[in-house]
Amino acid sequence: MNDTVDKLVIFLAKRDGIDKLVKTFQYVSKLVNWQVEATNPNLAHRFKQWEVASGLSRKAFRTGRFLTGFNALRRNPSSTPTFKSLAVLANAGEMVYFFFDHLLWLSRIGTLDAKLAKRMSFISAFGESFGYVFFIVSDLIVMKQGVEAERKLVALEKEEDSKEAKEKIRKIRADRVMRLMAVAANVADLIIGLAEIEPNPFCNHPLSLGVSGLVSAWAGWYRNWPS
Numbered sequence: 001m002n003d004t005v006d007k008l009v010i011f012l013a014k015r016d017g018i019d020k021l022v023k024t025f026q027y028v029s030k031l032v033n034w035q036v037e038a039t040n041p042n043l044a045h046r047f048k049q050w051e052v053a054s055g056l057s058r059k060a061f062r063t064g065r066f067l068t069g070f071n072a073l074r075r076n077p078s079s080t081p082t083f084k085s086l087a088v089l090a091n092a093g094e095m096v097y098f099f100f101d102h103l104l105w106l107s108r109i110g111t112l113d114a115k116l117a118k119r120m121s122f123i124s125a126f127g128e129s130f131g132y133v134f135f136i137v138s139d140l141i142v143m144k145q146g147v148e149a150e151r152k153l154v155a156l157e158k159e160e161d162s163k164e165a166k167e168k169i170r171k172i173r174a175d176r177v178m179r180l181m182a183v184a185a186n187v188a189d190l191i192i193g194l195a196e197i198e199p200n201p202f203c204n205h206p207l208s209l210g211v212s213g214l215v216s217a218w219a220g221w222y223r224n225w226p227s
């Protein structure tokens with residue numbers, strides 16, 4: 001449980017905190033640019049540059065992140081056939097997302113042909129959206145199971161005043177909060193992905209993109225904040 005891939009994934013995962021911070025910069029600057037574009041073009045241009053720079057920098061330090069999904073499947077394939085299937089589909093989508101996101105970054109900075117950027121962006125967004133659908137479904141199923149288990153434990157607690165039951169209820173509720181944050185982040189990122197796959201007035205509106213980006217970033221902050 002401590003080989004080269006494990007060590008590499010742990011090393012790369014330490015970037016999650018700074019990724020959420022820079023993501024906040026990226027989408028705050030998008031919202032400011034949208035808000036002042038008509039009244040102050042010069043200021044809007046500056047915030048647009050900040051947005052673009054933040055987006056590119058995030059892609060740079062996520063290099064190798066696609067290994068996280070591979071390692072999750074290798075080390076924790078889930079306990080039931082349903083969750084195994086969901087895990088494979090979710091992590092496969094995320095691996096496609098991060099792998100092609102690296103190529104997108106290289107094309108946007110000029111290392112690869114700039115003409116590839118649009119195609120890489122579409123494939124990356126499709127993989128992201130595909131994977132997040134199954135992450136959301138998985139979390140919703142676990143939360144439903146948690147609610148059912150909690151009801152039984154509450155009844156047991158009332159009957160026996162069990163400390164063990166109280167502790168299990170506390171853990172179930174804490175897990176539910178974390179999963180709700182994950183669902184919020186994944187739904188927000190799904191909206192961002194759909195804006196790239198199938199442009200439409202709702203998903204592509206600067207307000208929708210900006211708010212979705214901040215929801216995703218701040219939910220990630222909550223989940224990764226040291227306890």
